[in-house]
Amino acid sequence: MNKVKWKNICEDKDKRPEVQAYKNWKELPPIPISLPIDGSIGTTGDWRTFRPVINNETCTKCGICWMYCPEGVIKKNSEGFFEVNFIFCKGCGVCAKECPSKSIEMVRESDVKDG
C-alpha cells in the first residue's frame, strides 16, 4: 500500500491533496474514494436550463434555500442574504420550490440579462 499519499488523507481534512494521481495499479490504495472538494465531477453549472434568482426585497433570510440545496452551492453573504454559486448550480429548482416567502424565481437562462 502506498502509505505516503494515504497519510495525507488520514490526517485532518485541511491537509488533503486535491487530486490523487496514480500512475499504475501498484501505486493504488486498497479502494477508490472521493474526497468532498468543490466540483469533483466538473463544473455542473453547465447543466442549468433555469437559474434561481433571489429577490432580496422579500427574502426573510430564513436559510431554507441554503438548507435544501442538494449541491451545497448556496452561501450566506456578509449582509445575511443568500447567494448562489452559478459555476456549480444545476438549476434543479429545489430552492425556489421550498422558499416560504416565494422570493426565488426560476428564470430561463436565455432570458437572464447580464449573463
Place this chain on the structure above:
Amino acid sequence: MVEAQKDFIQERETKIIKGNEAAAYGARSARVQVISAYPITPQTTVVEKLSEFVDNGEMPGTQYIKVESEHSVMASIIGASVAGTRTFTATSGQGLFYMYEMVHWAAGCRLPIVTTIASRGPAPPWNIWADFTDVVSCRDTGWMISFASNHQEIYDDILMSYKICEDYDILLPKFVAYGGFILSHTSKPVILEQQDKVDKFLPPLPDEKGWPHIFLDPERPMMHGNLIMPSGFYNEFRLKIHHTMVLAKQKIKEVALEFEKSFGRSYGNGMIQEYKIDDSDIAILNYGELAMQMEQAVDELREEGYKVGCVKLRYLRPFPVEDIINIAKKVKVLGVADRATAFGSPTGGPVSSEVCASLYNSGLSTRILPIIAGLGGREVSLDQQKNQLKVLVNLNETGELPEDMIENTYWDGLLEVD
C-alpha cells in the same frame, strides 16, 4: 454502546462444547466489537450463544444488532467495519445466498470482516446438512475462504483469521466454513485459551483509529463505493484484490506458525496439512471434517500394508497452488474428494477443478482422480473412505478406474435401490 463493565476474564480451560459454540467462544476470545445476527439453520446457535454472552456481560462493550435478513446482516456489518471495529457474524446456505450482494461489497471495500459458515446443501431439494457448495459459491467474491475440520480448529481459525484479515497489507474479509450438524451440533472437547494470551496474539483494536483506507469520521469526510468509468482504474482495483490474495498466502503461513508458537497447536503450514505423504505413492485430499476422518482411514490402510497418505486443504481462497504442486511431485496418484458441487465444471467438483488447474503447466504427470461424496450431509463412513483409498491404489497399480465414473469424476456412494 454498553456502559463500561468489568472486563470478563477467560482462563485457559477445556470445555466440551458444540462446533457452533466453539465459533461463539472464538468470537468472544477475539473481542469482536459488533455482531449482527439473523438466524438460519444450522448456524443459529452461534449467534444465540453470542447473545447469551452479551446478555451475561461476558462481552463488555460489544454491540449486538438484530436485523431482519441476512442481506441487512452484512450491510450493517459493513457499516460497523467501515467505522473501524472488529466485526463478526455467522450464516449458512440460503442465508449466505441472500447475503450475496453485500458479500461482494465487503470485499470490494477491503473490510476485514470474519464470518463463520456452518455449511449446508443449497436448496432445492431442501437440505440443511453438511455440503460446502454454499461457501464455495462465494469463491470469486474476494473473500478468503478456509475450512475447519474439527471443533478446536473452528475456535483457533477465528483467532487466526482476524490476525490475517486485519493486516494492513491484506485487508480482506474471510469465511471460516465447517460442516453443518456434523461439526456444528456435535460436542467435543475444545481448549479455550486464556484471554491475556489471546490478547497478546490478537491485540484488541485501538479505540479511535479505524482502518487506514476507509473510515467513518465527520472530521475527515470521504465517500467510498463510488463509480469508476470504464477508462478509470476499475481493472486495476480488481487486480489489487487478486494480488493481495496471492500475497496473503505468505501471511497465512506466518500467522499459523505464530499461532503454533503461542498456543502449541499446529495446522500444517497454514494452507495445507499433510499426513503421512512423504513415503506414499497414493494420497487423497479432503477438506472440512472428512479430512480428519481420512487420517484414521490412512492409518488403518497402512496397517493393512498400503503406503497411502492424505492432505487436509485448509484454504480454498487463496488457493495453495505451490503446495499442491509439491504434493503432486511426491505422489503418483492424487485423489481429490469434494463435498461440494461445481455443476458443469471440468470435474464437477470445485476443489478438484482447482487442483487440476494448479498442476496445468507444472509438467507433472501425476494422475488426479476427482471424487465427489457426502453431498447434503450424506454420511461418508470410514469404510467408504478406506475404499476410496483402495480405488486410488488400484488405479496406480492397474490403471483401472472405478465404476460410477461420470466423465472423469468418481461419484462415490451413489444410491442403488433394488
